[in-house]
Amino acid sequence: MNFKKSVLSSFETYLPERVVTNDDISKFVDTTHEWIFERTGIERRHLVEKNQYTHDIAVKSALKTLKSEGIGPLEIDAIIIATATSEKRCPSTSALVQGIIGASNAFAFDIQAACSGFIYALTVADSFIKSGIAKKILLISTETLSLFTDWSDRSTCILFGDGAGSCIVKENDDDDDCGIIATKLYADGTKPNLITIENSEKNNNHGHLTMQGRAVFKYAIEYMYKSMIEILEENCTTFDDIDWIIPHQANRRILESMSKMKGVPFEKIAITINEHANTSSASIPLVIDTYIKSGKIKKGDKLLLSAIGAGLVYGSALIKL
Ligand code: COA
DSSP: OOOOOEEEEEEEEEOOSEEEEHHHHTTTSSOOHHHHHHHHOOOEEEEOOTTOOHHHHHHHHHHHHHHHHTOOGGGOOEEEEEOSOOSSSSSOHHHHHHHHHTOTTOEEEEEOOGGGHHHHHHHHHHHHHHHTSOSEEEEEEEEEGGGGOOTTOHHHHTTBOEEEEEEEEEEOOSSSOOEEEEEEEEEOTTOTTSEEEOOTTSTTSTTOEEEOHHHHHHHHHHHHHHHHHHHHHHTTOOGGGOSEEEEOOSOHHHHHHHHHHHOOOGGGBOOOHHHHOBOGGGHHHHHHHHHHHTTSSOTTOEEEEEEEETTTEEEEEEEEO
16 A cells, blocks of 8 residues: 555646637527626636537547646556536446547546536545556546537526546655645535436436526535635645635636635635636636646645535545645
């Protein structure tokens, strides 16, 4: 058994080329750019093209991660994909990706933890590294919520975007204290109807996402804060020790309210919802990659990740990059 930390490297992303602005949406539902921007902070989102699916965008992000890491697909021994929007019930998205990129030494499976998927998948990857089950894991979050959206429902269709983000999780061979410090997962399955995507044959809703927005807003603040404060306390850390808070990007107002109500330092909260909208499990790697590429997040920074999603399932992670 080894007790070295798992480190994260080679964050990359793929965003579909099609950009849809709030004004574009106002052409087919009764809404305005001002309403969407004021209530959510969203200005635009990337959406997949026709015949572009969850595994396609995952492959594009994965190939960029392999290139950044300077390794070939055969050096990967596990692919873990977080997604709530698989193209097929089976095979899994990760099996499709494994075949396409030629990672034939890797086992592969999906994790479905809705918008918390990246933190759930990170926890599993960390356990695999620590237990020696895998040495180099390709972790991908990939989502195409636009394919599960009712484009005539103005209360939900404004919120979501598509995208994929990926990184490598591996044993820390360097003589430093970088890596995953802790993760903490929670579930409250007593509220299954707050956000739902039914199977297409059920309830005649064609597999579209439905949501009780106000209630989700309230739980997002309470539960994300609870999971952040508990992981900080358990690791003898405070917000002062954190360089960046990386929350799931559901709504800018959720983050502003969490800051006002709970005292979470707003200047440390990383935000990209204006550019990406809510991309479910892909939102956290999209933020991390964007902030690394723009020089805001640097090697050695301490990050506090937090997310909540349908279930409700939620959790946090503490990382030294
Ligand atoms: N454009 C214009 N008006 C809209 C609208 C839109 N796109 N969507 C809803 N409205 C209207 C409603 O019909 C309602 O009108 P009424 O007062 O005449 O009935 C009014 O705006 C207020 O609706 P409400 O749903 O109470 O607004 P809100 O302030 O709660 O904002 C959300 C709605 C969806 C933006 C907000 O609840 C939210 O972001 N919730 C969290 C969602 C989320 O994060 N989900 C994912 C979690 S992982």
